[in-house]
Amino acid sequence: MPISGVVIKCQMERLGELERELHRPGSVEISNVLGDGSLIAVIESASLEEEISLVKNIMAVQGVLDVRVAYHNFEDQLMAE
Amino acid sequence: MSGAEEETKRVSRRHFLKGSLALPLALTVAGGLLTVPSLRRADARGFYLRPPGALAEKCFLGACIRCGKCVQACPYRAIRLAETDAGVAIGTPFIIAREEPCQLCTDLPCIKSCPSGALDKGVTEVEKVRMGTAVIIDRENCLSIRGLRCEVCYRNCPLIDRAITIEPRHNPRTGVHTIMEPVVHRDKCVGCGICEKSCVREQPVIVVQRTPLPQQDAYEF
């Protein structure tokens, strides 16, 4: 099960709303809100494919400017291959 | 206390205190913070920069006997062994380009030292090495693409004018200058990571990623 840490760049005005909107315990957990308009989130998913689609979905949310992966763990994935 | 510090505390409270993982946590916080992201953020699909001549990842994991000989052979200490927090089979060799990239020694001592064949002895010339491919992952933050005279990655490329070339084009913003864009050529880039190390941005905008496989199609140019 891949786990990622991502930085979500948001429009300043929408930062508060997005923090609530994007937070989905068990898949997307917002851990930090930064002063420069970034959200720090941890993404958990069942597979790489699911994770990629999760990131894509976040990217599509209005007010989200950019999503960058800063950390990715996929150890289990490798073992499974 | 600044906002960021407070937020760090929040992270600690929420997650770190739950577990009993003080040591790896310390590793992650001190230095690991920079190393782990630069190892992984290059490619969310789980790409590791392996030493020159490494077999395809799955075969490599099978063939590598975790002896650490390549680590000893590397005069630049670029090759290191994966530790527990690296998220990969412990003890396999890898390179964190941003910290110490492969300097592409002419005689490739790491390959020579490998007893198991995990590093392919058939690779005898640096031009034949394929560790990965450099990619400019963040064009907006690339100073050269923004028109500044940077091109540090290009000038540091050991295969300068082959693996990276400069594609000049008119800069419409000033009207009289040239944008000198570094362009990576996949067929020549060996993936040593020297460009990634030398990038002057806080987060490198050029990083080594897994070399994309050629795709077959029925169309010919």
Place this chain on the structure above:
Amino acid sequence: MALSRRDFLKASAAAAALAAATGGRLGATDVHAAEGGIRWGKAPCRFCGTGCGVLVGVKDGRIVATKGDPAAPVNKGLNCIKGYFLSKVLYGKDRLTKPLIRKGNKMVEASWDEAMDLIASKFRESIAKHGPDSVAMFGSGQWTVFEGYAAAKLFKAGIGTNNIEPNARFCMASAVTGFMTTFNSDEPMGCYDDLDLGDTYFLWGANMAECHPVLFSRLIDNRLKNPKVKIIDFGTRFTRTSQMADKYIRFNPQTDLALLNAIAHIIVRDRLYDENFIRKHVVFKKGKTNIGYGLEDKFKFADDPKPMTFDEYREFLKPYTPEYVSKLSGVPAKTIEEVARLYADKSRKVNSLWTMGFNQHVRGTWVNNLVYNVHLLTGKICKPGENPMSLTGQPSACGTAREVGTFTHRLPADMVVMNEEHRKKAAEIWGVPAEKIPAKPTYHATEMFRALDRGDIKVLWVQVTNPFQSAPNLSRYRKGARKGGDRFIIVSDIYPTRSTELADVVLPSASWVEKEGFFGNAERRGQQWFKMVEPPGEARNDLWQTMELARRLGHGNLFPYKYVEKEMFEEYRKFTLGQGKDLAPYEAYTKARGLRWPVVNGKETLWRYTEGYDPYVKAGEGVKFYKNKPNDYKAVIWARPYEPAAEAPDRQYPFWLCTGRVLEQWHTGTMTGRVPELKRAYGGAVCEIHPEDAKRLKVKHGDKVRVTSRRGSIVLTADLRGRGKAEKGNVFVAFFDENKMINELCIDAYCPISGEPDYKKCAVKLEKA
């Protein structure tokens, strides 16, 4: 997966993402920097002679950001990678913040009063015992106009010695003597607009791609727009400039003299010259030959110019046949013919650009003369888009060293101490008796350090430069500086350097926007800036330091200003008015993004000596070299022969050594070396070797090689894959690295006319280390 493991991974993920977002520094406070509250001011870049404009962002008394100034005509908002990191160069951890006085082997913190008292007492003592020529000042082309002006005034009009020199002597003195001997006025007729307007560019010994990055990007853009544009790079080393040029022509070191004469030979032989232009604007002259190399102490040279006719000049050129010069230079005769025809092509707008390959040359003045010859023969000069252009490497080599005249023989605005009229005029503006200014020049830079070594100079003050890394034959002068006796060395700088380590007193200086300043760039553009931040600790402006010494020596009356910078500038400006070097009132510079002199009635001059552009040229005159009164307002074509280098490879030392710069580091690296990003991008000097030479020596890329000359020896990493490709029999090493001081190997031979040393040619041997 165990829950704890999973939690750990999640925490790591969050922490890593946080680190990525905050740049790895938890608790980063600059997250809020973007939120405003930044005050922006204009300044020219601190580095090379290009003179890019930058906007400096200040918040809470600190520079927090810089950006290229979109309103600056030179760079229009762009910078090179050094300029990009300007905000960091002042904030190295080891900034000097307190005066230091040597006590034995230790440097001990002292108050400004203690330090200045000590310095003043040493000056007084030395002057009383050994006369005013026993004290000296060594400054640089990084001095602001005010700093250079105050130092020149104090030494020439106060202390009464011509012992003042800039490191510009190491850098473009040959350009000065080239301009003076050909046109009788320093600095170029053209400007950077020629980079946009011409179509044929010859680069001579200039790695513009790395050393004038923003100008090069302008030149390349011209070619992108106009397919006719050709860039031809003459060099002894394949550089990034060669890579982007249309043609790279490699020649054997020193043979540029012969090549330029061969080009003139063909132009004259085939009557490709502009007869009308020659008749109206040119005289021919020859000078002494076999003029020596200045290797012995107290070497003296005076040229003895003799007029000659065009026919005699034609005779002089006879031996420089393409075939003969081809053998000498290694350039095919056919190529020389082609190049000459390109130079003479009436449908082409031809420019020559050069830097240290010409200037750092034992015949530097000659080779400058020779390139003007070609432009004068063809009449391709003083026209928009068609000019010879000498580029400079320091931010105010032109504005301060050359225009203010901080050389031993110079006074402001092209005047010299040897000329009685000039001394009178200077003395009048400075308010001192004319006898005060000594009529004889003393030491030029190399001779100054020789005099220090011999003990003829006792007290030396170094400001804004690093001669104990940058001088040639460095070991001799470093040892000389520490010989003891009455020697006393003061170094003002912002960081510990290879020069401060030899000093008896180290003074902490303010830099760049920590003080009000004025620089003049290579296209005659003067640029002013205001002080924007306080210098750290007790660091103080070099201008204040000089005036403080003046006050303590009883010369305080030379600096009677309230608003020092402005009033000093207005005083200096008096030298320039009516001389074709007119500067605008100070006010004007505070508003403009620089102005190119002569500025007459508020209008700057793009092309000098040219009707319609230069207000000194009357209607109907077309072109007039109005500064050259001694030669009937004509420019001089000089018959200057080929003569060999001071030291050439032989069996014992079989390689040529050339030194120079790289894009990421500037000069001796004291500023750029404090920027971690630049250090990572190019951290240490390496030795470029041709792969075939390396193979013979059994040296691989990355191996250590020992490079040895008759003067020094150094171990470097061999570079066979680098950005610069050495030609066979040549090696190249950059000089910025304070841990690998290549100048220890350089020969201190110099051009007898300019006094500029040849850093580009000496003989070395290589061994695998």
